[in-house]
Amino acid sequence: MTAATSETTSAAAVTTTPFGARRTPLLTLLPADGPLAWVRQGEGLVGWGEAARLEVTGPGALAEAAAWWADRCARTEARDPVGVPGSGPVVFASIAFDPTAGTSVFIVPEVVVGRRDGQTWVTVTGEAEDDRAVVETSPTEAATSIGRLAYADGALDPMAWCGAVATAVERIDAGELDKVVLARDLLVSADRPLDPRRLLLRLAERFPDTWTFAVDGLLGATPELLLRRTGRELDARVLAGTARRGAGLDDDRLAAALRSSVKDHAEHAYAVTSLADALRPFVDELHVPERPELLTLPNVRHLASDVHGRQRDGDPTGLLELVGAVHPTAAVCGSPTATAARVITELEGMDRGRYAGPVGWLDARGDGEFGLALRCAQLTGAEGGRQARLFAGCGIVAGSDPADELAETQAKLAAFQAALED
Numbered sequence: 001m002t003a004a005t006s007e008t009t010s011a012a013a014v015t016t017t018p019f020g021a022r023r024t025p026l027l028t029l030l031p032a033d034g035p036l037a038w039v040r041q042g043e044g045l046v047g048w049g050e051a052a053r054l055e056v057t058g059p060g061a062l063a064e065a066a067a068w069w070a071d072r073c074a075r076t077e078a079r080d081p082v083g084v085p086g087s088g089p090v091v092f093a094s095i096a097f098d099p100t101a102g103t104s105v106f107i108v109p110e111v112v113v114g115r116r117d118g119q120t121w122v123t124v125t126g127e128a129e130d131d132r133a134v135v136e137t138s139p140t141e142a143a144t145s146i147g148r149l150a151y152a153d154g155a156l157d158p159m160a161w162c163g164a165v166a167t168a169v170e171r172i173d174a175g176e177l178d179k180v181v182l183a184r185d186l187l188v189s190a191d192r193p194l195d196p197r198r199l200l201l202r203l204a205e206r207f208p209d210t211w212t213f214a215v216d217g218l219l220g221a222t223p224e225l226l227l228r229r230t231g232r233e234l235d236a237r238v239l240a241g242t243a244r245r246g247a248g249l250d251d252d253r254l255a256a257a258l259r260s261s262v263k264d265h266a267e268h269a270y271a272v273t274s275l276a277d278a279l280r281p282f283v284d285e286l287h288v289p290e291r292p293e294l295l296t297l298p299n300v301r302h303l304a305s306d307v308h309g310r311q312r313d314g315d316p317t318g319l320l321e322l323v324g325a326v327h328p329t330a331a332v333c334g335s336p337t338a339t340a341a342r343v344i345t346e347l348e349g350m351d352r353g354r355y356a357g358p359v360g361w362l363d364a365r366g367d368g369e370f371g372l373a374l375r376c377a378q379l380t381g382a383e384g385g386r387q388a389r390l391f392a393g394c395g396i397v398a399g400s401d402p403a404d405e406l407a408e409t410q411a412k413l414a415a416f417q418a419a420l421e422d
Contacts, residue, residue, distance in 0.1 A: 012051060012072070012108075012125050014089045016080040019113065019120035027200050027212070029113055035196050036092045036109055037214040038361050038369065039204060043117075044211070045086050045361055049110025051125040052091075056106070061099040062324040065106055069320070072108070073364040082121045085230055085367035086114045090123065093320075094215035094359045094373065097328065097352040098341070104354070105216045144198070146386075147191025149420055154185030154389065155350035161409075162402035164347040165394075171343065172398050179270045180334035180343045183393030184409055185350055188420065190386045194379055202419035203375075206298055211371045213359050220376025221415065223297060223304075226358050227326060228369045229319045234283065234309040239295065240264075240271035240331045240395050241303035244411040255294060258301055267395040268292050268303040271331035275307060278326040282317055283309040299415050300408075319368045323358050332356040332372055332393070353378060355391040375415045390416050 026039050026046045036047035052072065056064050069091055080088035090112050096102025112123040156164065161184045168180050196219055203221040204212040210221040225237040241264030243254040258264055276288050286309040295304035311317070317325075334340025355378070360370035377388040392412035394405040 012076045012089070014076050014078040014080075014123060014125050016078075016082050016087045016121050016123040018082060019122050023120075026113060026115060027197065027204055030197050030200070030214075032195050032197055034216075035200065035214045036107060036112075037200055037212060038092070039200075039213075040211045041208050043115045045090060045092075045112055045114045047090070047092060047107075047109030047112040050107055051110045052108040054106040055103050057096065057099065057101065057103045059100050061104055062095070062320050065093070065104065066318050066320040069106070069362065070318075076364070078364065080123075082119070084116050084119070085365070086112075086116060086361065086363055087121050087123060089125070089364040090114075090361055091363075092215050092361050093370070094218050094354045095323070095327075095357045095370075096354050097332070097357040099324070099357070102351070102353055102357070104357070107216065144195060145192065146194055146198070146420070150189045152187040152189075154187055155348070156184055158406055160349075162406055164349070165396055165400065165402040165405050168343060168347055168396045169398070169400050169402075172396065177339040177343060178335045179267060179330055179395055179397045180340040180347075181330075181332050181356075181393050181395050182344065182348055182405075183350075183352065183356065183391055184348075185355075186390040186392075186413055188377075188388050188390060188417075190420070193386055194388060194420075196379065199377075199416075199419045203416070206418065207375075207415065209295075209297070210375070211360075211369070213371065213373070213376075215359055217379040218354050218359065218373060218376055219379065220359075220373060222359070222371040222374045222376070223295060223302065224331065224372045224374055226329070226360075226370045226372050227319070227323055229311070229322065230367050232311045232313065234279065234311055234322070236275055236279075236307045236326075238268070238272050238275055238305045238307060238329070238331060239302040240268040241292070242394070242408055242411075243301045244407060245297075245299055245301060255296075255301055258303065259294065263397055263399045264303055265292070267397045268305070270335040270397075271329055271395075272305050272307065274330040274335060274337065275326055278329070279307075279309055279322075282311055282315055282322060282325070284312050285310050297415075300411050318366055319362055319370070323370050327358055328356070331395070332374075334395070352391070356393065375412060377416050388420075
C-alpha cells in the first residue's frame with residue numbers, strides 16, 4: 001500500500017455559516033482551477049482549494065482513507081450551526097475502479113458551499129484568504145469557445161472493441177460467467193484549454209436528474225447512486241439495461257422493447273442482486289423492488305431500481321467501508337465479480353483508473369453520497385490542458401450483439417461530447 005498526503009492546515013478549524021437566501025446556482029461559484037462538485041437539481045456541494053489531500057492505493061486503501069478522515073475529524077474544531085448532511089467538515093472522494101491497484105483521491109476543500117432543501121451555507125477550513133471567498137463566475141466566461149475538437153480512438157478501435165464483446169459472449173455461452181461490463185475510451189483534443197466550469201454547467205443543464213460531479217479532473221454526470229448514508233438510512237439507485245434515444249429513432253417502440261427485454265432484465269437483475277447481497281450483512285431491513293422502473297434521460301433510457309435499507313443499530317461500519325463492501329457491483333463489473341474482473345483485464349485493453357469507481361463526498365457525521373463515475377471524462381495535462389479521455393461501458397450478457405453494444409457506448413459518450421461542442 002502507498003499513500004501520499006498533504007496538509008495546508010495542521011489541526012484544522014472548520015466554520016460553517018448560513019449563506020442567507022441567495023439562490024446563486026452552485027456550479028457558477030466554482031473557479032476554473034481544481035473545482036470540486038456534487039450537484040443534482042440545483043442542490044448539493046461545491047468546493048475549491050485544498051486544505052488536505054490523500055492519495056492511496058493497495059488492499060487496505062479504503063480502510064486507510066477512513067482512518068485518515070476519522071483522525072482528521074477528531075482533531076478538528078468545528079463550528080456548525082447548520083447541522084445537516086454535508087455541512088461542517090467535508091471530504092470529496094474519487095475512488096479507483098480497483099482500489100487495490102489504482103490510486104484513489106480524497107480532497108478536503110478550503111471552501112465548500114452547500115445547499116439542501118433550499119438552505120445554503122458556506123464552510124471554511126482554516127483562515128480563507130480573500131481570493132478564496134465566494135465569488136460568482138459569469139456563465140458567459142465559462143462558456144468561452146474551446147475551438148475545434150479532434151477525436152482519436154482510445155485503447156481499442158471500434159472493430160477491435162466489438163471483437164472483445166464477441167469473445168465475452170462466447171465465454172458467457174461457455175458458462176465461464178453470467179455477465180461482464182466492457183468499457184471503451186475515446187480521446188479528444190481541443191484548440192483551446194478545456195474549462196471544467198463550462199463542462200459542468202452544460203452537463204447539469206442537460207441532465208438535471210443526474211449527479212454532476214468533479215473531483216481531481218474527473219468530471220461527469222452520473223445517473224447511478226451507489227450508496228447514500230443519512231444517519232442509519234441507506235439508499236442506492238441501480239441501473240442496468242439500456243435503450244438508446246435520439247433523432248430518427250422510434251422512441252416509444254424502443255421504450256416498450258426495453259420494458260419487455262429478457263436480456264436487459266437479466267442484466268439488471270445481476271446488478272440489483274449483487275448490491276443487495278453485499279448490503280444484507282449490515283442492515284436490519286432491505287427493500288428491493290420486484291420490478292425495475294424506466295429512467296428516461298435525454299440520450300438513453302435505463303432500467304432502474306431504487307434500493308433502500310436501514311443499517312443495523314450498533315453496527316460501527318462507516319460509509320467508506322460500506323462503499324468498499326458493495327463495490328464493484330455487477331452494474332460496472334459483472335457476475336461472478338472475480339471472474340468478470342479478470343475478463344475485463346483480459347479483454348478491455350485499458351486501465352480504467354477512476355472511471356466506474358465510486359465518487360462523492362463524506363462528512364464528519366458519517367453521512368455522505370457516492371455515485372459511480374459514469375458518463376464522464378478525465379481532463380489530462382497540466383492547468384489549461386486541452387485533452388480529455390472519455391469513457392462509456394455496456395453490460396454484456398448472453399445474447400448481446402457487438403454492434404448494438406457499440407451503438408450503446410456511442411449514445412453514452414454523446415452525453416459528454418455534447419458538453420464539449422460549441
